[in-house]
Amino acid sequence: MTIPGASGGGLTELWARLRFVVIAVIVYRIGAHIPVPGINPDRLADLFEQSQGTILSLFNMFSGGALERMSILALGIMPYISAAIVMQLLTAVVPTLEALKKEGEAGRRKITQYTRYGTVFLATVQSIGVAMGLAGQGISFYTDFHFHFVAVVTFVSGSVFLMWLGEQVTEKGIGNGISLLIFAGIVAGLPGAIGQSAEAARQGDLNILGLLAIAVIAVGVVAFVVFMERAQRRITVNYARRQQGNKVYAAQQSHLPLKINMAGVIPPIFASSLLLFPASI
Structure with missing residues (x-):
């Protein structure tokens, strides 16, 4: 795999990968601020004002504020x-x-292709549901058919683009591209939350001790998550002394690392997707 600009050793390649990740996140955040044509922003703001604390807010968080x-x-x-x-x-x-899964790389590519087809199907179903819901709330400037067509095409294209962008980050960047996009979307709301807390402290609605308590709890939660993610139980594995032909191999000892959190973030993401899918249609 060749990365543009990565011609001078491992460090240069690392910087090239970091640069690609930064550019991808910037593109993602720019796209999250480009509205669908025909949306009435005032009606949309009223809708989300009435939906605070509902599952729509959770959906909006995972989309990095793009839904709002x-x-x-x-x-x-x-x-x-x-x-x-x-x-x-x-x-x-x-x-x-x-x-197919047992066929190695060829099977994996085939399953990945099926996953892409499934993404387009699910995105189409969700887009139709969202478009119908928005039209029913009077948020569109256009006629129902015109808005439905534009919204569905736009939403599906956006999901396919994010799928492609995540795969590119995985291939040419650092880490899992899909997880990175989810992280970028959630963290995008962090500056606003910090600003609201600071403003509440300035106006006297939140005292200094409360602000410090929030900061300590946030740091503690992050530290606990990192600890649990890194923690593992090492199972000792002993290899007996063996002889192969004229060669005698001495007994060896190794270990099998078992993580506490074997499933990773898949269960909460799966649960969230199950909750958000019906809400979108």
């Missing part, structure tokens, strides 16, 4: 995540997919 602005990336990466998880479950129960 009804941007071209309003559906976020959730259709891809739902399709990927469903495909993982199907590979365990469908013999054809299970056989």
Whole structure:
């Protein structure tokens, strides 16, 4: 794999990958601020003002605020995540997919292609539901058919673009691109939350001790999550002394690391996708 600008050793390649990640996140955040054509911003603001604390707010958080602005990336990466998880479950129960999984790289590419098709299908279903809901709330400037067509095409294209962007980050950047996009979307609301807390402290609604308590709890939660993610139980594995031909191999000892959190973030993401999918339609 060749990365533009990565011609001078490992450090240069690392900087090239970091630069690619930064550019991808910037593109993602710019797209989250481009609204779908025909949206009435005043009616949209009223709708989200009435929906504070509901599942719509959770959906908006995962989309990085794109849903609140009804941007071209309003559906976020959730259709891809739902399709990927469903495909993982199907590979365990469908013999054809299970056989594909055992074929190595070729099978993996085929399953990835099926996941992309599933993403387009789920994004289309969700887009139709969102478009119908918005039209029913009188948020569109256009006629129903015109708005439905524009909104569905825009939302599906946005989800496909995020799927492609996440795959590019995985290939040319650092870490898992899909997880990075989810992280970027959630963290995008952090400056606003900090600003609100600071403003509340300035106006006297929140005292200094309360502000410090929030900061300590936030740091403690992050530290606990990192600790649990890194923690592992090492199971000792002993290899007996063996002889192969004229060679005698001495007994060896190794260990098998078992993480406490073997499933990672898949269960909460799967649960969130199950909750958000019905809400979007």
